[in-house]
Amino acid sequence: MNQQMEIICVGNELLIGKTLNTNAHWLAKRATTFGIIVKRITTVGDDVDEIAVAVRGTLGRKTKFVITTGGLGPTFDDKTLEGIAKALNCELGVNEKALKMIKEKYNMYFKEGKMEKVELTPSRVKMAKLPEIAEPLPNRVGTAPGVIMNMEETTLVALPGVPTEMEAIFEESVAPLLKKNAGQLTFFETSIYADGIMESALAPLIDKTMHDNPHVYIKSHPKGEEREPHMEVHFSATAKDSKTAKNHIGKAIIQLSDLMQKDGGKIKIQKKKGSHY
């Protein structure tokens, strides 16, 4: 089963370093918990051609799931759907279901006394202009609907850039889809921490442990400096069930801890509480 995903984040604010890309981090973490493998994250600006090139890239790689964030709102520089339409070589048109969702939102704001009159201005109708093959996804938090396109090899989902809206649509409409497609795979990860061993001394020990434990991925993350090393050693495994993943990781931790204590001198090993998503 193809469980690969790519994420495309759209927004000039990400490219000028105004906004830290927490959306990509959140999506990558959530997708990984379902056993989905995130292969690439691409950030581009509010530019139709840049978006189209990024989307075409994911389609060319036959990525099963593509999620975009940002660029669905009412302003001129919300260009994600235009970029997707260009990539798919199709037209944008008013989607009646999406328009109904948007109307209902503004009627609600009107009833709440937030607006003086309900007026479907061009900026508001813009949020209902979707690629022909698209379906809208309900947005409980904001106004612009999410968008889903089921194509032969790829399912493309466009989510808003506002984190609360992005997360709400993901949980309601995307998470169930990913869970179903990922099958029964489980991702498990944990870390141990060691003082007093340089990363360069640890490297051959990790090599040996990974060679003997082919289902486990081990990566060292130096927290101090090479000369005053504080090392996080991160273990992760994707397996058919949580027990299998934990067993694989447990064996690898025992072997690497032994090797580290033998070779590295005085090492304190502190096991972090395993985070089973």
Added chain:
Amino acid sequence: MNQQMEIICVGNELLIGKTLNTNAHWLAKRATTFGIIVKRITTVGDDVDEIAVAVRGTLGRKTKFVITTGGLGPTFDDKTLEGIAKALNCELGVNEKALKMIKEKYNMYFKEGKMEKVELTPSRVKMAKLPEIAEPLPNRVGTAPGVIMNMEETTLVALPGVPTEMEAIFEESVAPLLKKNAGQLTFFETSIYADGIMESALAPLIDKTMHDNPHVYIKSHPKGEEREPHMEVHFSATAKDSKTAKNHIGKAIIQLSDLMQKDGGKIKIQKKKGSHY
């Protein structure tokens, strides 16, 4: 002058949502301050082919500056230089200048009593294996040198993933280069905040203001919900000097504030202290 940059971040930890990509944010912000235009940020895993594909993409787009972060260390999964060599169709070989830098580091650690003996193990020599055309960049904080490759159309710089090391090498060896190439361009940005105007009502006002102020980019960032709007409106401009950029932005702020107060009812406008990088 071509002032475009792309950033490639390498690391599985970024794709499983373990680590938030603060390196890309920091680099994008710093480069933007010099008038450099960051066009794309790509994150890939610790995989030679994935890295090579990402690097080839930047070369195909004739990007002037490419900065990679991560994957320069001593462990088996530090694969950035291997990926770059594959993209450039060249070999990796021990670079004598880089090896000297690394030797000096370990000699220093030995003198400080951090190591029992200095031994240039394969894991340590690995950090000196560079593409043929590369030059090492000194790393004052850690051990693995940065790497620079000057090609016909592109300057490619590889920096470590540990933020303190990445930042130190950038400031010492990359910032002067970017400043020189960006010429005299200055980036200026500021924000105003407004309550009580929906993003969909703001959209046509921004359109008009940008049309009348073609040197200014204006983007709305909704902080509340459409029904209870708290809006950040971000103004940015790149100009030949700071005074020109500020003038452009000042005019746009006055026009948009007027339009917002006329159309949007009760609006509080609070000007943030301008951040001139």
